[in-house]
Amino acid sequence: MNKVDIKSLNQKELTEFIESLGEKAFRAKQIYQWIHEKQVDSFAEMTNISKKFIETLEEHAYLTSLKKEEVQISKLDGTRKYLFLLEDGNVIESVLMRYKHGNSVCISSQVGCRMGCRFCASTLDGLVRGLTAGEMLDQIYQIGKDIGERISNVVVMGTGEPLDNYDNLLKFIELLTDEKGLNISQRNLTVSTCGIVPRMRELADEKLAITLALSLHASNQAKRLELMPVANKYDIHEVIDACKYYFDVTGRRITFEYSLVGGVNDTDQDARELTQLIKGINCHVNLIPVNPIKERDYVQSNTKVIEAFKNKLEKAGINVTVRREMGRDIDGACGQLRKRYKDSNGNL
Numbered sequence: 001m002n003k004v005d006i007k008s009l010n011q012k013e014l015t016e017f018i019e020s021l022g023e024k025a026f027r028a029k030q031i032y033q034w035i036h037e038k039q040v041d042s043f044a045e046m047t048n049i050s051k052k053f054i055e056t057l058e059e060h061a062y063l064t065s066l067k068k069e070e071v072q073i074s075k076l077d078g079t080r081k082y083l084f085l086l087e088d089g090n091v092i093e094s095v096l097m098r099y100k101h102g103n104s105v106c107i108s109s110q111v112g113c114r115m116g117c118r119f120c121a122s123t124l125d126g127l128v129r130g131l132t133a134g135e136m137l138d139q140i141y142q143i144g145k146d147i148g149e150r151i152s153n154v155v156v157m158g159t160g161e162p163l164d165n166y167d168n169l170l171k172f173i174e175l176l177t178d179e180k181g182l183n184i185s186q187r188n189l190t191v192s193t194c195g196i197v198p199r200m201r202e203l204a205d206e207k208l209a210i211t212l213a214l215s216l217h218a219s220n221q222a223k224r225l226e227l228m229p230v231a232n233k234y235d236i237h238e239v240i241d242a243c244k245y246y247f248d249v250t251g252r253r254i255t256f257e258y259s260l261v262g263g264v265n266d267t268d269q270d271a272r273e274l275t276q277l278i279k280g281i282n283c284h285v286n287l288i289p290v291n292p293i294k295e296r297d298y299v300q301s302n303t304k305v306i307e308a309f310k311n312k313l314e315k316a317g318i319n320v321t322v323r324r325e326m327g328r329d330i331d332g333a334c335g336q337l338r339k340r341y342k343d344s345n346g347n348l
């Protein structure tokens with residue numbers, strides 16, 4: 001018999017489960033509080049639950065609890081990069097970024113990724129599996145406990161394609177924003193996608209107040225295809241239409257992520273085409289100087305080119321920022337810490 005993944009259950013599902021084990025609904029309330037408010041790592045820590053019922057729980061359920069395998073702390077800006085060990089021996093990475101306005105955690109949504117973006121380290125070894133809602137949530141719980149501070153913002157921008165793990169993502173959002181749990185406002189959550197069009201539209205129809213970030217990275221279909229194989233499936237214009245739909249339905253401004261790759265997508269012509277492509281969309285463009293990985297020969301655009309690119313967009317009335325590079329002195333790029341760990345520890 002498969003054990004129930006108790007950390008991924010919402011209040012209603014937990015109540016049904018606890019009742020099915022012969023206990024009253026109020027026990028479910030207490031257990032939910034232990035899991036999502038006090039964030040314990042084992043059933044044994046639930047001190048107002050009888051020993052006997054704890055044994056029953058252990059027999060029928062498991063409580064996801066990620067193990068901190070490694071933490072790198074940036075001397076430059078206090079960014080922390082965590083490597084967590086999952087129950088099945090896989091490892092994932094998460095990042096804590098400290099801003100004036102609060103602590104932000106960037107989580108992984110999958111072990112590995114199958115999207116194949118050319119500049120990204122997370123996808124080099126393909127997809128292993130999607131994370132459960134509890135595993136996504138626990139990255140935030142463990143980091144919050146590690147620093148003893150509240151986490152106010154969450155971005156789903158780590159390893160994996162969140163819309164390729166859609167049902168677990170929705171459950172994660174429900175639990176993360178639950179007022180009986182961490183109670184993070186939907187407005188403080190960003191989900192980043194490489195552009196899986198049908199899922200973007202479905203997510204819009206959920207009518208949540210979360211921010212959708214689209215990894216655009218190119219100003220036309222031909223260039224996008226060079227960098228992102230997903231463009232074979234969804235044309236750049238379909239993706240842009242899905243972004244417009246998202247804004248129309250939710251009223252939430254879209255974020256476009258654009259990683260600047262030296263000589264590839266950073267020319268004046270690119271800036272002009274980008275302006276045309278997103279003209280009239282209520283959006284914000286986040287320019288990210290590409291973080292070179294050793295497996296590919298892509299290089300960063302130089303500072304002057306980045307500045308010029310930004311100015312061009314600004315002149316066209318587009319909201320744009322250059323992403324501040326956090327944790328430059330640690331394995332900063334998406335998937336690099338996990339990759340290094342995997343390569344030196346065999347095939348985890």
Ligand code: SAH
Binds near residue numbers: 121156195257
């Ligand atoms: N799969 C999702 C979320 C994970 S990637 C997505 O594609 O959006 C988070 C962001 O980091 C994406 O915009 C991705 O394209 C970008 N990224 C990945 N590797 C990078 C690198 N080496 N340099 C700059 N940006 C990178």
